[in-house]
Amino acid sequence: MKVLEVKALSFTYEDGTPALKEIDLTIEEGEKVAVIGPNGAGKSTLLHLVAGFRTPFHGSVRVMEEGLDERTADQVRRHIGLLFQDPDDQIFMPTVEEDVAFGPVNLSLDRVEDRVARALRSTSIEDLAKRKPHRLSHGMKKRVAIAGVLAMEPSLLLLDEPTAGLDPHSRSSLIELLRNMSKTMLIATHDLEAAAEIVDRVVLLNGGVAFDGGLAELMTQDAVLEKAGLEPPQISKLFKRLRGMGYEANILPVTLDQGVAEAVRFADREKGRSRDRKT
Ligand SMILES: Nc1ncnc2c1ncn2[C@@H]1O[C@H](COP(=O)(O)OP(=O)(O)OP(=O)(O)O)[C@@H](O)[C@H]1O
Ligand SMILES: [Mg+2]
Incomplete structure (x- = not known):
């Protein structure tokens, strides 16, 4: 089953900044894909569009075989868990456990306590449950935000720079967690070493889609790497x-x-x- 099908997707911000041009991308159930590319390539924009946070756009987006537009955005969003690049955009409840529970409660999902406990455990932040999230360090906030996304048990995980700002131990445990998770995911990242451990396929944005395939194969294409300013x-x-x-x-x-x-x-x-x- 195609969890995500993006065709000829183009998007320009209200101020006239072009952010995406003619993007094609299909992700099958269970696939893990990294979207990579230089600053400003449109990685975050792509994730926000797929998550239904920005309409209208040119081209088409289908999530779990449902077409995304202004009318269907609320429904389509239920399939998706989006981790924002900046955890401060995502964290707002008074305690960590309430924050992690927010999504499931808001969508009236079942087994809220069980979801929260599992999400806190898998991100190793059980001991932070009663803390005020806005007082935590950046890396800890990131893990709280990831727990909040996991608690929704979405069909498609969209993670924007999940490893950025994490200490080496937290980074390794997050990589381990994502690698072992049998979930369909699209990860925007600059961390190619993390991508290599987690995903089977990378999509390079640089203008349009400049490459779609295995990371090892991309690493042999010196001209493409140089043009995108990527370091193997x-x-x-x-x-x-x-x-x-x-x-x-x-x-x-x-x-x-x-x-x-x-x-x-x-x-x-x-x-x-x-x-x-x-x-
Ligand atoms: N809210 C906005 N209004 C106007 N332009 C925007 C907005 N957000 C992003 N842009 C522009 O859209 C383009 C794509 O930005 P985007 O944040 O998607 O890139 P990115 O690949 O995620 O970059 P980074 O690696 O720095 O996270 C850039 O030119 C950026 O300046
Ligand atoms: Mg970004």
């Missing part, structure tokens, strides 16, 4: 350099695990060579 993950850079020295990887690693697997393969090959030389 460190591990990909390492293997690009090694390739220049005659070590050709099967695929260009984009995660540490893939890098380790390739390094072991290189080492085994070297061992084989030295054995051959001895015999």
